[in-house]
Amino acid sequence: MVEEALSIIIPLIFASIIYWVGGRIAAKGSANPGKVKPYACGEDLPGAKLNLDITRFYIYLVYFMIFDILGIILSFALTANPIYVALFIAPTIVALLFIAMKIEDIGG
Amino acid sequence: MIVTILKMAIFPGVLFIAVLSLFYEWLDRKIYARLQHRYGPLYTGPSGILQPLADFIKLLSKEDIEPEISDKWVFRMMPVILLALPLIASMYIPILELSRGLASFEGDLIFVLLLLTLYSVSIVLAAWASTNRFSIVGGIRTAIQLFSFEIPLVISLLAPSIDAGTLSIGGLVLWQSGNLPFIMLQPIGFIVAFLCFIGELERIPFDIPHAETELVAGWITEFSGRKLALIRLSMDVELLVASMLLACIYLGGGAGPILPPIIWLILKSLVILALMSNVRALLARFRIDQAARGAWRILTPLALIQTLLAATL
Numbered sequence: 342m343v344e345e346a347l348s349i350i351i352p353l354i355f356a357s358i359i360y361w362v363g364g365r366i367a368a369k370g371s372a373n374p375g376k377v378k379p380y381a382c383g384e385d386l387p388g389a390k391l392n393l394d395i396t397r398f399y400i401y402l403v404y405f406m407i408f409d410i411l412g413i414i415l416s417f418a419l420t421a422n423p424i425y426v427a428l429f430i431a432p433t434i435v436a437l438l439f440i441a442m443k444i445e446d447i448g449g
Numbered sequence: 450m451i452v453t454i455l456k457m458a459i460f461p462g463v464l465f466i467a468v469l470s471l472f473y474e475w476l477d478r479k480i481y482a483r484l485q486h487r488y489g490p491l492y493t494g495p496s497g498i499l500q501p502l503a504d505f506i507k508l509l510s511k512e513d514i515e516p517e518i519s520d521k522w523v524f525r526m527m528p529v530i531l532l533a534l535p536l537i538a539s540m541y542i543p544i545l546e547l548s549r550g551l552a553s554f555e556g557d558l559i560f561v562l563l564l565l566t567l568y569s570v571s572i573v574l575a576a577w578a579s580t581n582r583f584s585i586v587g588g589i590r591t592a593i594q595l596f597s598f599e600i601p602l603v604i605s606l607l608a609p610s611i612d613a614g615t616l617s618i619g620g621l622v623l624w625q626s627g628n629l630p631f632i633m634l635q636p637i638g639f640i641v642a643f644l645c646f647i648g649e650l651e652r653i654p655f656d657i658p659h660a661e662t663e664l665v666a667g668w669i670t671e672f673s674g675r676k677l678a679l680i681r682l683s684m685d686v687e688l689l690v691a692s693m694l695l696a697c698i699y700l701g702g703g704a705g706p707i708l709p710p711i712i713w714l715i716l717k718s719l720v721i722l723a724l725m726s727n728v729r730a731l732l733a734r735f736r737i738d739q740a741a742r743g744a745w746r747i748l749t750p751l752a753l754i755q756t757l758l759a760a761t762l
Contacts, residue, residue, distance in 0.1 A: 343450070344552035347457055352536035355463045356529040356679065363509040363675025370512040377517040379581040380670050386582060393589060401596040401741075408600040408749065415756060416559060416607050419614050426611065426760040434753045437745075 404440075453551070461545040461711070463536050469715075470685035471501040476719070477688070477726050484730035501685070505678050513674030516579065523578035528672065528679035531571050535687040538564040541618060542693050547626065547703050547710045548619040556616045561694065562603055565649060568687060569595040572658070576668035587667030590737055591658040594648055597744035598655075602645035604752040605638040608759045609698055618694070622702035630701035638755040639699045641748050643724070646691045648740065650684070653729040657737045692721040 370376070379386075411433060418426050456462055475490060475498050482489030490497025515524060541550045541557045550557070569591055576588025609631045610616050613624035625631060632639045648655040659667025672680055696702060696717035703710025735743070 344453060345554065347453060348540035348552040349537055351454070351457045352463055352533040352540075353529070355458070355467075355536065356532040359509070359532070359679060359682075360529050360675055363678060364513070366510050367674055368510060368512045370514075376514055379516045379518060379579075380583070380665065381581075382665065393585065395589075398592070398596075401593065404745070405596045405600065409603070412600065412603040412607060415604065416610065416616060419611060419616065423611075423760040427757055430753050430757045430760070434750055434757070437750055437753065 456545075457540065457551050462540065462551060466536060466539045466686060466689065467682065470682070470689040471505065472498070473689050473692070473719075473722055474501045474685045477722060477729075480723055480726035481730050484727065505682060508678035508681065509675050511674040511677075513676060516581065516671050518580050519671065520578035520580065523574055524671075525676075527571055527575035527578065528676040528683070531568065531575065532679045532683040532686065534564050534568045534571065535683060535690045538690045539686065539693070542690065542697060542714075543619045543622055543702060544693070544711055544714060546619075548623045549617075550619065553617055553619050555620075558606065558610065558616050558618050558621070558698075561618065561690075562606065565602075565687075565691075566595065566599060568683075569599075569649065572668055575672075579668075579671035581671045583665045583670045584668050587658045587664050587670070591651070591668060593737055593741055594651070594655065594658060597741040598645040598648035598748075601641050601744060601748035601752040602649060604749070604756055605641040605645065606694075606698055608635055608638045608752070608756040611756065611759050618697050618702075622697050622704060625701040626704035630699065630704075632699045635699075635755055635759055637751055638759075639695075641752045641755065642695060642699065643721070644748060645744070646695060647725060647728060648744065650688055650691055650725075652688075652725060654732040654735055655740050656734060657740060660734060688722070688725075689718070692718040692725070695721050 414429070415426065418429070458464060478500075479489045479496070490500035493499040493503045515521065538561045540552050541561050543550045543553070545551075554560075572591045573588045573595075576584040576591065609621055612631070612634065613621050615621060615624065621631075628634075647653075651658050658664075659669055664670070669677065669680060693714060696714060700717040700720070701713075702717070703714045705713035
């Protein structure tokens with residue numbers, strides 16, 4: 342238990358130290374109104390945040406959920422009879438192939 | 450306790466991994482350059498071996514500019530977290546001993562996969578916090594790649610554990626030291642995992658999230674100075690962790706005659722690294738829809754078929 346806790350704490354401390362050291366030795370530039378603008382290749386883009394249409398993400402998200410759960414179930418099926426694993430995977434492959442053939446706009 | 454802390458902080462732990470990852474970056478750049486008839490890093494140290502370290506120190510000493518409309522706290526926190534996540538994952542890879550890393554428990558393979566997923570999620574957060582158009586588009590592309598490559602990666606890395614009957618990385622290495630390595634038993638799974646790691650690492654055939662010709666630097670655009678130094682180092686460490694993980698799961702990790710496990714593991718992961726550099730020099734960038742489509746239509750069924758074969762044969 343201690344080892345797992347340390348394995349998380351020590352990298353965080355290491356990264357924080359580098360960040361802090363970077364702040365100490367970094368050059369201090371002069372203030373400049375153009376410098377703190379978001380980078381835009383020299384163009385004058387509207388300042389507002391870019392809003393994206395993320396509805397098409399949901400197709401991905403549903404697939405992602407289904408197959409992530411599949412992965413977890415597989416990982417817990419190690420001691421089970423292999424025939425159950427096979428019975429579980431085979432319909433999924435068929436379903437996946439069916440989806441891949443049918444849905445044309447799967448790519449974002 | 451003290452010994453554990455010292456081990457984790459210095460020798461097979463954080464400092465060693467960071468230095469070794471800089472060496473991996475040098476080797477990657479060198480192979481990539483030689484394949485393109487360039488010399489690559491040349492002047493800093495023998496054959497330019499100190500070039501990644503020099504780049505790191507230079508970036509660390511540069512001015513740190515934050516855009517005024519960025520989400521300051523997330524923007525400052527993410528580089529630290531991005532560096533810490535692959536370093537945490539490296540603790541669970543059996544480097545020094547054959548069968549266990551510095552920390553290990555039954556099921557640490559799942560934990561390492563979770564850390565690699567969190568890395569991509571942190572990238573999306575960092576991109577969103579920097580509120581730049583290029584960053585946000587890059588972050589969204591990272592998310593699409595995460596959704597595409599995560600599933601075949603997880604399934605193809607879990608297929609060996611069905612044969613070996615264990616979910617710990619050390620257990621998989623131990624199983625392979627008594628049997629054949631998994632690359633001979635499950636070659637399809639190795640190819641799928643290899644391609645998915647290239648996608649997760651955002652290396653050249655799948656470097657769509659920071660495509661220089663379209664998106665300036667993608668999700669990294671607004672990061673400068675020490676933040677950029679940390680992000681660059683974190684990408685190197687992630688490359689090292691991915692190649693070592695692949696070497697542990699498919700090439701038998703530290704198992705080998707005469708030499709100690711650490712040498713074998715480094716040699717095997719260098720083979721993976723050389724393969725990745727070759728792919729990087731060989732192929733041009735895919736479009737995002739091609740990458741997503743290929744991952745879902747080709748890699749995921751292949752990974753599932755490999756699992757089916759592993760479960761039944």
